[in-house]
Amino acid sequence: MTDYPNLFSPMRIGPKTAKNRIWMTAHSTQLVKDHNFSDAHVHYYAERAKGGVGVITMEAMAVHPTTQPYKGKIFAFDKAVVPNYRKLAAAVREYDCLLLAQPWHRGRETSGQVNRLPVWAPSSVPCAVYREMPHVLTAEEIDELVQGYVLAARYAVEGDLDGVEVHGLAHGYLLGQFLSPATNHRDDEYGGDFDRRLSLVLEIIEKTRAETGRDKIVGVRINGNDGDVPGGLTNEDWTRIARAIADTGLVDYISVTQGTYLERMNIYGATPKPAGFQVEDTARIKAAVPELPIVVAGRMNTPELAEQVLASGGADLIGMARTLIADPEWPNKARDGKANSIRPCVGANWCLASIVNSPLACVHNPAVAREAELGVGTLLPVSVAKRVAVVGGGPAGLRTALTAAQRGHHVTLFEQESELGGQVRLIGRSETYAEWQGITDWLVSQLGETSVDVKLGHRVEAAELLSGYDEVVVATGSTPLKHGWSSLRPASWGDGTIVPGVDQWNVHSIKEVLEGRAEIGPRVMIFDDTGARQPLVAAEYLADRRHAVTLVTRLPQVSPDLEASRDLQSTYRRARNKGIRFITDHELAEVVEDTVVLRDVWTGELVPHEDVDAVVLSTGNRADDALFHALKGSVPVRAVGDCVSPRRVFNAIWEGELAGRDI
Template structure:
């Protein structure tokens, strides 16, 4: 028996049957080695299969050398993938899970930096993100692409996979560029009418079905809408495309997503994008297709209750999720056995996206991601000897360390000087748009409640409190700097001076504002030197309370770190819509009562802004490490997170997990 009978019922997909309706959709892992799958891939996908997933579509795989946004891309058109497909299939099939390949081409949504090749597209229209002018595909080159898709299908079959999901239609990728009149300006056999724009897709589906035969699955990933792209494809257009593809009789399912790189939050949906934000478009397509063609829905479908409701209403047949299963690979098993409250939630922070810019996939609060063999399910071993362990600090790092150490059998005492746990995550969650981030610490607190950890709130631990413990973990975090200097003035950071006026009554830190400890007047300047998320968080928090807010930064862009998490555009649109103004390329010179003087970082020209009721500083934090140093030689001690060096939530939780395993 289960609380979610539809979610955990089997589903026929062409010639195969999925054991349940949970579908892990494709996403990059950056575990690729030499354009092929690695052993880390095997462990990563096997972990999700072990966790109860019914179907897995592996990451998008190149069908041609011209689609390499970075080195970590599988070459699905090379025979070398077959051997590793077999490893993957064996590992995943052991748990009754289906496994699919996803051949694809980015088209204009890339550049030639990595492969030193021209960008290929149906017409010479550059991408808004990559901005490289594409080469217009010739008909022989289109033939090369079709051949690449054919080879990808052939090798998927030979590798023992359960099928192929043809990608490149959705998200504004190459096949979607052929389909859309906004990006296909051709006048040959592949442009103009609907039928001509569809031709390359039909050719690829024909070749794919020929290669895999009748006993393997063929599916397609499409958009539900391009998301308001001028001249782009609407939900009605995509419905017509879906009907035309199904009418071939050669596809077994349709997976529906949304968006292009013109507005990437239509694809990824970071907080505060609501759960199920793509559902209506998906439901429209579902109701236009024959009942025997399963439709996969996506778009922050992150709770079993929502998933069950979608299936009950008939809005879709399968529930697709990626980030939810990155955060907790055991999501299906926990839901099925009635432990839904134990699911580690995806909070929409998009650290998974930010992480793959320079390293393998990671989750903001699941340290095991892409490291399943050392940190995954079943790897936490009991300590050979139970110790008395003190953890000082109840932020995310301290909570993680306390939980892991307790789960290993240690007797753990957690000290927190404030009356509540949560640290700076709890402060960020005071902003309505980031309330979901509270789920990071709420989950850890709930898990600690299932252990024997003794929590001492309102207790500022000193060295004398800790001398009787066998091990001490310092997670005391950091405090904001308020000297006002930008990092363009490194000497001033060490000479004890401050920007004139930053010590007066109306200058605050972000923490003071979010904690409700600041008396902020109507007009506020937020001065940022970090380029991080916190300035836009506090700016939006104040704008929501009807303050007039201006963000000032010495950088050429406000909060450029948000580019990596792909929510910069959406954040700008949201906060600019609330009246927040930007001043870039300026640093703070002085604050004199209600006047602020700024200087252009390039010319030195100064400007005075009057009627500024408050200034909020975001110039970095200072590690709170005094207790760590005081304990040296007194008791075995280690420091984690911001108490070592102020960084990110991810780093605090990562180091907390390692410390909990090492004590």
């Protein structure tokens, strides 16, 4: 018996049957080695299969050398993938999970920096993100592209996979560029009217099916809507495309997503994008193509939402990626009546930010891409239980306490505030980022299942910890700096001086603002030197309370860190629509009562701004490490999180997990 009977009913997909309706959709892992899968891939996908998912589509794989946005791309056209396909298939099949390849080409939505090859596209229209002028595909090169898809299908069959999902139509990738009149300006057999723009897609589907035969699954991933893109494909257009694809009789399912690189939050919506934001468009495609299984995606975070969509007939299968990154056991927990213990995806998009420079990671699941060392079943009980004190109830302290307690240690957690959660709790006070509270809410809820003794409102001193504990973990966090200097003036950080006037009563830190301890007048200026998300959190928080906000940064761009999490565009749009004004390339020079003087970082020109009621500083934090140093040498002690060095939520939880395992 289950609370979600539709979600856990089997589903026929062409020649095969999925054990349930949960589908892990494709996403990059950056675990690739030499354009091929690695053992880390095997552990990663097996962990999700073991967690109960019914179908996995592996990450998008290149059908041609011209589609390499970064070095870590698998070459689906290279026969070398076959042995690793077999290893992957064997690993997930142990858990009755279907496994599919996803051949694809990005077209103009990439650059030639990695492969030193020209970018391919149907017409010479650059991508708004990468901005590289593409090479217009010739007929011979289109034949190469088709052959790449053919080889990808052939090697998927030889690798004993369950099927192939043809990609490149969705998200504005190459086949989608052929489909859209906004990006296809050709006058040959592949451009012009609807049928000619569709012809390349149908040719690839036909030749893919010829390679796979009828005993393998063939699916297609499409958009349900391009988004607010001038000349882009609408839901009506995509419904027509889906119907034409279904009419071929060659595909077994259609997976529906949204967005292009002009509307990236429709691809991987970060908070506050609502859960299930793609359901309505997908349901219209399902109504037009009733005979094929349809996969819906788009922040399908909870089993309740998934069950509702299936019961309504809006889709047949539930696609999710980030949800299963956050908690690979999501399916089993939902099936077994343990939905309340699911680690939630909070839409922070750290998974996207992480793959810029390293393998995949999750803001609060430290095991991601390290399943062999940190995954389910690797946390072993201790042989000798210790008495452990953890000081600080932010994400680092909570994770340390939870992991140590789960291993069998006797843990006492001290927190000087009346609530647990640290700075994550403060971020969650902004309506826009309320979901982030789920990071620490989940840790607190899991802590409630252990014997950890939580002491709130207790500021612990070093003397209290010198006896009665075998080990101490200090997770005391950090305190905002309020000297006002930008990092362009490093000498001033150490000479004890401050920017003139920042000691006035109307100058505050972001923490003071979010805690409600700051008296804020109508007109607010936020000065940021970090380039991080926090100044925009504060700006939206204040704008939502009807303050007129100006956000100043000495950088050439506001909060450039959001480029990595891919929500810069949507956050800017939201902020500007709330009336938040941006000033770049200026640092703080002086505050004189209600006048703020800014300095142009390039010319040195001083620019006064009058009638500023409050100034909010975002210039970094200072590690609160005094307790650690007071204890060092007197008791076994270690530090984790911001009290080591103020960084990110991910680092705090990562270090807390390692500390809890190491004690």
